[in-house]
Amino acid sequence: MLSAFARSGRLWLASVSMFISVSPLLAQSALPSVTVDAPQRARQVTRSAARSATHPISISARAQPRPQRPVRAQPPARPVVPIPAITVTGQQQGVSLTAPGTAQAQREADQTPGSVAVVPSSAYRNSTPSNTIKDILDYVPGVFAQPKWGDDTRLSIRGSSLSRNFHLRGVQLYMDGIPINTADGYGDFQEIDPTAYRHVDVFKGANALRFGANSMGGAINFVTATGRDGDVNGASVDAGSFGTKRFQFNVGGAKGNWDGYFTGSGQMQDGARQHSDGTAARASGNIGYRISPDVETRFYFNANSVRNRIPGSVSRASALTSPQTPAANNVALDQQRNIDTMRIGNKTTMRFDHTVLDFGFFAVDRHLMHPIFQWLDYHYLDYGGFARIADDRVIDGFRNRFVAGVNLINGSIDNRQFANIGGVKGALLSSSVDRSRNTSVYAENSFYMLPSVALVAGTQFIYATRNRKDRFLSDGDQSGSTHFNPWSPKAGLLWDVRPGWQAYANISRSAELPSFGESSSFPAPVIPWTSIRPQKATTYEIGTRGRLPDLNWELTAYHANIRDELQCLYSAFGNCNVTNANRTMHQGVEAALGAAIFKNLFSNLAEPDKVWLNLAYTFSDFRFHNDPLYGNNQLPGAPRHYLRAELLYRHPAGFYAGPNMEWVPQAYFVDSANTLKTQAYGIFGLKAGYDSGGSWSAYVEARNLANAKYIASASIIDKANANSPLFEPGTGRAVYAGLKYKW
Numbered sequence: 001m002l003s004a005f006a007r008s009g010r011l012w013l014a015s016v017s018m019f020i021s022v023s024p025l026l027a028q029s030a031l032p033s034v035t036v037d038a039p040q041r042a043r044q045v046t047r048s049a050a051r052s053a054t055h056p057i058s059i060s061a062r063a064q065p066r067p068q069r070p071v072r073a074q075p076p077a078r079p080v081v082p083i084p085a086i087t088v089t090g091q092q093q094g095v096s097l098t099a100p101g102t103a104q105a106q107r108e109a110d111q112t113p114g115s116v117a118v119v120p121s122s123a124y125r126n127s128t129p130s131n132t133i134k135d136i137l138d139y140v141p142g143v144f145a146q147p148k149w150g151d152d153t154r155l156s157i158r159g160s161s162l163s164r165n166f167h168l169r170g171v172q173l174y175m176d177g178i179p180i181n182t183a184d185g186y187g188d189f190q191e192i193d194p195t196a197y198r199h200v201d202v203f204k205g206a207n208a209l210r211f212g213a214n215s216m217g218g219a220i221n222f223v224t225a226t227g228r229d230g231d232v233n234g235a236s237v238d239a240g241s242f243g244t245k246r247f248q249f250n251v252g253g254a255k256g257n258w259d260g261y262f263t264g265s266g267q268m269q270d271g272a273r274q275h276s277d278g279t280a281a282r283a284s285g286n287i288g289y290r291i292s293p294d295v296e297t298r299f300y301f302n303a304n305s306v307r308n309r310i311p312g313s314v315s316r317a318s319a320l321t322s323p324q325t326p327a328a329n330n331v332a333l334d335q336q337r338n339i340d341t342m343r344i345g346n347k348t349t350m351r352f353d354h355t356v357l358d359f360g361f362f363a364v365d366r367h368l369m370h371p372i373f374q375w376l377d378y379h380y381l382d383y384g385g386f387a388r389i390a391d392d393r394v395i396d397g398f399r400n401r402f403v404a405g406v407n408l409i410n411g412s413i414d415n416r417q418f419a420n421i422g423g424v425k426g427a428l429l430s431s432s433v434d435r436s437r438n439t440s441v442y443a444e445n446s447f448y449m450l451p452s453v454a455l456v457a458g459t460q461f462i463y464a465t466r467n468r469k470d471r472f473l474s475d476g477d478q479s480g481s482t483h484f485n486p487w488s489p490k491a492g493l494l495w496d497v498r499p500g501w502q503a504y505a506n507i508s509r510s511a512e513l514p515s516f517g518e519s520s521s522f523p524a525p526v527i528p529w530t531s532i533r534p535q536k537a538t539t540y541e542i543g544t545r546g547r548l549p550d551l552n553w554e555l556t557a558y559h560a561n562i563r564d565e566l567q568c569l570y571s572a573f574g575n576c577n578v579t580n581a582n583r584t585m586h587q588g589v590e591a592a593l594g595a596a597i598f599k600n601l602f603s604n605l606a607e608p609d610k611v612w613l614n615l616a617y618t619f620s621d622f623r624f625h626n627d628p629l630y631g632n633n634q635l636p637g638a639p640r641h642y643l644r645a646e647l648l649y650r651h652p653a654g655f656y657a658g659p660n661m662e663w664v665p666q667a668y669f670v671d672s673a674n675t676l677k678t679q680a681y682g683i684f685g686l687k688a689g690y691d692s693g694g695s696w697s698a699y700v701e702a703r704n705l706a707n708a709k710y711i712a713s714a715s716i717i718d719k720a721n722a723n724s725p726l727f728e729p730g731t732g733r734a735v736y737a738g739l740k741y742k743w
Contacts, residue, residue: 160217334423
């Protein structure tokens with residue numbers, strides 16, 4: 001394993017060398033803080049105006065502000081929502097125009113009439129092992145993220161992708177706006193390094209309009225830092241149970257119009273289960289150049305080399321009595337998922353008086369080496385571009401915000417499948433070239449009919465094609481093509497009730513396109529992939545959110561009526577064949593709360609100590625609707641109730657400690673016939689650490705203290721029996737510790 005780890009480490013060491021070659025451009029240079037007010041009409045002072053002044057927009061500019069244009073004083077006929085003041089700050093506040101920072105991402109989210117979450121790295125990076133995306137998304141309600149093995153995770157948002165027992169479908173993943181998913185919709189988590197990001201944006205359902213996301217699950221964007229952010233230099237080490245070891249570092253800075261940032265990590269683990277060992281080397285970075293105060297371009301790159309064995313799903317009895325035991329067939333075939341990727345992209349931003357234009361391109365080269373029931377050798381080439389315009393101005397006394405854009409995502413898959421002989425390639429069994437083309441255009445307008453109330457309307461149109469050329473004809477010709485062209489309109493209302501408190505409602509359509517993997521071949525009926533229709537949903541959503549000094553919350557309810565949901569209706573050899581169900585329904589409640597429930601307990605400092613409660617609760621009710629096979633059965637694969645909670649004592653000197661829990665109070669079904677369930681569980685943990693915002697931080701975290709045997713996630717099938725190998729055991733008792741230094 002050590003030799004494999006060393007080999008995979010060459011990738012990011014080479015990237016380090018590339019970064020060092022440009023490092024003279026990235027020496028630190030602080031910029032003075034300057035405040036520039038945007039040109040505005042004379043206006044009445046309103047509560048909204050006061051709020052805008054406390055929420056400036058961070059942008060890139062030179063140290064000296066541009067001379068302001070003369071302002072014509074025109075008494076408004078009515079109160080208006082002003083264009084917010086523009087604040088130009090120094091390097092430590094983040095002044096990149098192409099990547100304006102976490103605060104600006106939160107302000108963008110606050111202009112969405114639906115559920116959107118922005119997770120800053122400070123919420124998890126210094127206080128958890130940050131091994132998987134579960135560590136990032138644990139306290140985002142509506143998201144069900146459970147690790148399966150290594151970096152692989154079962155991810156579902158509002159019931160998306162429940163029928164996908166391998167890889168991911170139904171949620172579009174992005175890294176700095178560059179797609180992680182393949183052009184036909186598949187996604188993997190091995191390229192995601194939780195230590196690398198400044199913040200992570202979660203857009204649920206049609207709220208992911210700007211990414212051209214075409215699914216009920218929405219989109220997740222993982223955003224790296226830039227050289228103009230604070231704390232860009234650092235290193236960390238983490239170690240813990242099951243042979244887990246990781247080293248991570250990040251360096252960056254700015255000099256004149258140039259800035260750059262680089263982060264890399266190397267990780268290895270023996271795994272909580274037998275036959276789940278693996279290594280990973282990951283690197284990300286970007287270099288930006290400020291062409292003028294209003295024009296900036298930034299180049300991104302990302303590289304990954306990951307090797308992981310797969311322990312496999314097992315029966316319910318095996319998962320609950322011997323969770324370390326792998327599936328025998330996985331060991332016999334030495335099943336693995338190995339991936340090498342290179343990703344490059346560019347984003348250029350141009351700012352005018354009230355308008356911001358973004359445009360760019362990307363390309364991804366991905367090689368999947370995947371011995372499972374057969375030896376899969378897939379080579380992916382994905383490429384595309386995007387353009388987006390956002391205009392925010394006052395028109396005849398009313399604020400109006402218009403956003404429109406286009407996304408192009410194209411790609412090909414050169415796929416070859418061989419016999420798997422004990423983990424070694426055998427004879428060629430299938431071969432094809434699969435090509436996908438996707439063009440999505442979208443537009444959204446927010447009209448503030450009152451200073452604090454916006455009426456939002458938008459639409460998205462997608463034109464997509466899928467084409468397969470079969471190169472292995474001894475088993476028949478599976479060549480074919482198909483195309484899709486769904487419209488997805490939306491309308492919503494956004495109400496700024498008071499500073500820090502919003503309410504929202506929306507009605508939206510979404511259309512999720514099938515990938516090349518959806519079909520049914522055995523047993524009957526035979527449904528070719530060209531006959532699978534898009535999944536279409538109409539979703540109704542209402543909610544409220546707020547952020548106050550000692551209180552933040554989100555409470556959202558939604559109901560979705562779905563036609564042709566991509567669901568498991570037939571099975572062969574224990575695998576699920578995904579085809580179109582008739583009608584289904586997804587509905588639920590998402591609640592998050594962060595509150596200081598006690599203050600001033602032991603501290604005599606000016607800043608009080610606090611006992612902070614943090615929780616996320618998700619209620620999910622997913623069902624067939626008068627289905628000819630399954631009636632009104634529950635859809636399998638997700639718990640009805642899911643709760644994450646922690647209670648932390650925080651001292652202003654930097655010390656924190658407290659317990660946490662994860663609770664699934666009811667077992668859930670794993671088959672469409674509703675004959676087999678998981679088991680209810682509750683697990684408890686404890687963490688403590690030190691993080692004062694200075695150079696050093698450290699943590700210790702213990703998970704599953706009672707060493708409970710439980711089922712973390714499950715694959716699904718149409719009709720199960722007691723021995724169906726569908727279950728992924730949860731991790732037993734584990735202890736992790738980490739140390740981070742920044743300068």
